[in-house]
Amino acid sequence: MTTVQASPVETPRETFVLNLGPQHPATHGVLRVKMTMDGEYVVRAEPVCGYIHRMQEKMGENRTYAQFLPNTSRIDYLSAMTCTHAFVGAIERAAKLRVPPRAEYIRVITSELNRISSHLVWWGAFLLDLGGFTPLLYAFDDREKILDLLEGITGSRLTYSYYRIGGLYNDVDEAFLKGTRQFVAQMRPRLKMYRELVTENIIFRKRLEGIGPISAEMCRQYGATGPVIRGSGVAYDVRKIEPYSVYSEFDFMAPTFPEGDSKARYLVRMEEIAQSLRIIEQGLDKLPAGPVMAEKVPRILKLPVGDYCYAVEAARGRFGVRIVSDGKEIPYRVKLRSPSLSNLSLFEEASRGMLLPDALALMGSLDLVIPDIDR
Amino acid sequence: MNPKLPPSIPFQPVDYAAKGCHFDAVIAADKVVEAAALLDGAGFVLDTITGVDWMAEGQMELVYDFFRLEEALRVAVRTRIPRDNPEIATISGVYPGANWHERETHDFFGIRFTGHPDLTPFLLPEDATYHPLRKDFVA
Numbered sequence: 001m002t003t004v005q006a007s008p009v010e011t012p013r014e015t016f017v018l019n020l021g022p023q024h025p026a027t028h029g030v031l032r033v034k035m036t037m038d039g040e041y042v043v044r045a046e047p048v049c050g051y052i053h054r055m056q057e058k059m060g061e062n063r064t065y066a067q068f069l070p071n072t073s074r075i076d077y078l079s080a081m082t083c084t085h086a087f088v089g090a091i092e093r094a095a096k097l098r099v100p101p102r103a104e105y106i107r108v109i110t111s112e113l114n115r116i117s118s119h120l121v122w123w124g125a126f127l128l129d130l131g132g133f134t135p136l137l138y139a140f141d142d143r144e145k146i147l148d149l150l151e152g153i154t155g156s157r158l159t160y161s162y163y164r165i166g167g168l169y170n171d172v173d174e175a176f177l178k179g180t181r182q183f184v185a186q187m188r189p190r191l192k193m194y195r196e197l198v199t200e201n202i203i204f205r206k207r208l209e210g211i212g213p214i215s216a217e218m219c220r221q222y223g224a225t226g227p228v229i230r231g232s233g234v235a236y237d238v239r240k241i242e243p244y245s246v247y248s249e250f251d252f253m254a255p256t257f258p259e260g261d262s263k264a265r266y267l268v269r270m271e272e273i274a275q276s277l278r279i280i281e282q283g284l285d286k287l288p289a290g291p292v293m294a295e296k297v298p299r300i301l302k303l304p305v306g307d308y309c310y311a312v313e314a315a316r317g318r319f320g321v322r323i324v325s326d327g328k329e330i331p332y333r334v335k336l337r338s339p340s341l342s343n344l345s346l347f348e349e350a351s352r353g354m355l356l357p358d359a360l361a362l363m364g365s366l367d368l369v370i371p372d373i374d375r
Numbered sequence: 376m377n378p379k380l381p382p383s384i385p386f387q388p389v390d391y392a393a394k395g396c397h398f399d400a401v402i403a404a405d406k407v408v409e410a411a412a413l414l415d416g417a418g419f420v421l422d423t424i425t426g427v428d429w430m431a432e433g434q435m436e437l438v439y440d441f442f443r444l445e446e447a448l449r450v451a452v453r454t455r456i457p458r459d460n461p462e463i464a465t466i467s468g469v470y471p472g473a474n475w476h477e478r479e480t481h482d483f484f485g486i487r488f489t490g491h492p493d494l495t496p497f498l499l500p501e502d503a504t505y506h507p508l509r510k511d512f513v514a
Contacts, residue, residue: 049475050498057483058507093395220420220444222472234444242447309395309440309449322438324427333508337423337440345475374498 013038018356022051029370031344033363035356042359045351047344053374060334065091065301066165068334073159075336076372078121081107081114082314083336084163086321089244089310091165092294094303094325103167103292104246109180109283110150110162111312112276116187117146118315119269122367126266127198129364130207135198142190149179165301166294181284184277191274199270208263212362214350215260222349223342226317227272228366231265233258238313249286252279262365269367302329316340316367340372379448381413386450396440398450404463407439410452411466411473414441419450421466424476426484428458430510435461435486456486465491483508 317339
């Protein structure tokens with residue numbers, strides 16, 4: 001037992017340690033948090049990471065670029081498209097491969113579908129954290145349609161490995177194009193229903209409004225990105241600030257909310273679903289014809305000596321890859337910068353002095369994916 | 376030179392289209408904390424910290440990536456330290472977010488960050504005595 005000095009009262013308060021996880025329904029995946037508690041109040045919440053660490057970066061150093069590609073679908077398993085995008089993007093940059101426009105458009109469409117499906121899982125799980133069971137069923141109903149669409153073209157429901165070095169695994173078919181249009185049309189009224197069912201619910205609002213405030217400065221100091229920083233009023237979105245692929249050809253917004261509380265982060269993601277639908281629609285309208293693989297992608301790929309970086313806006317924020325090449329077939333170093341790690345790193349500071357159920361609401365609003373942290 | 380960059384860090388322009396980075400600086404290991412403080416003052420965000428083991432040269436490289444929130448401006452600060460005594464001052468006093476990145480780099484490379492508040496294993500098991508990204512590591 002340790003004691004902490006509680007001001008202004010002089011008597012030392014007795015604290016106890018509450019162990020949250022690594023197997024606990026409130027933590028989503030195997031995250032453990034050692035919580036030092038003063039009654040119901042959090043004195044210190046220390047995340048303990050690494051329970052599903054797989055040493056992805058070592059695997060990057062003992063196989064070729066193409067052989068490592070499937071691993072990139074297994075980092076943030078809810079946002080696999082974007083992680084793969086960053087990896088192939090860095091290689092294409094280094095090898096000076098020209099990806100055909102049709103492939104880039106399909107990358108944008110599938111990445112945004114993936115973003116929506118990821119946000120839907122978060123939405124359902126977050127409300128489950130807060131004690132509402134029903135929304136999860138709606139969310140998974142809508143997400144199922146996306147998974148079916150992506151399964152049709154990639155053969156996989158989560159670990160897509162759909163983007164290949166220089167293009168795509170295969171072209172999209174008519175069923176995908178038609179189904180995606182249908183999904184966009186169906187999803188808009190569903191968002192309205194989500195709003196009426198949950199967002200305007202008074203109990204829900206009381207659980208989130210003013211809870212877990214995170215300042216823009218705290219985000220900057222910890223490197224928090226994605227909906228976390230946009231919920232603190234900063235319009236930082238890699239798609240906007242450092243546009244990659246063909247995102248600069250699309251008309252969309254990076255929604256921000258200035259309050260910095262859990263509600264703001266909630267609203268950012270809900271608005272992002274609407275924006276992703278806009279992007280998908282434009283992509284379908286403008287989809288150019290042509291091949292989906294670059295010409296002459298070498299079978300044995302060796303990158304010129306040097307460092308190559310590529311960053312994308314994953315569902316949770318900035319996902320970056322740094323490849324160090326020594327000119328051989330196998331990368332010398334593959335560094336994966338994941339948004340969940342930086343977003344979680346501010347939790348200890350942000351949760352200090354909060355009530356336990358509020359701290360869990362804050363944690364849920366960060367939208368953590370543990371394999372993205374542990375890699 | 377970009378006016379957003381602190382002039383006392385020796386940044387060299389990099390071809391963004393080819394490399395994905397705008398500026399790169401190689402500095403001495405004892406200047407890293409100072410450089411981090413300058414970049415912090417200039418409003419940069421610490422992206423990540425990367426170690427690279429250059430075993431043949433007997434050196435460990437550290438790459439500190441920074442970016443800005445307002446515009447496309449990515450910079451990298453690099454330094455090298457001896458491989459047989461890899462030690463460097465922590466920048467977690469400047470950027471609290473560096474804490475976990477440095478713990479991870481310590482896990483993977485055995486680089487000791489002096490002054491770090493808690494250099495215990497982060498992703499590796501709590502009793503780990505190995506550093507898997509060192510090039511001489513054998514599983």
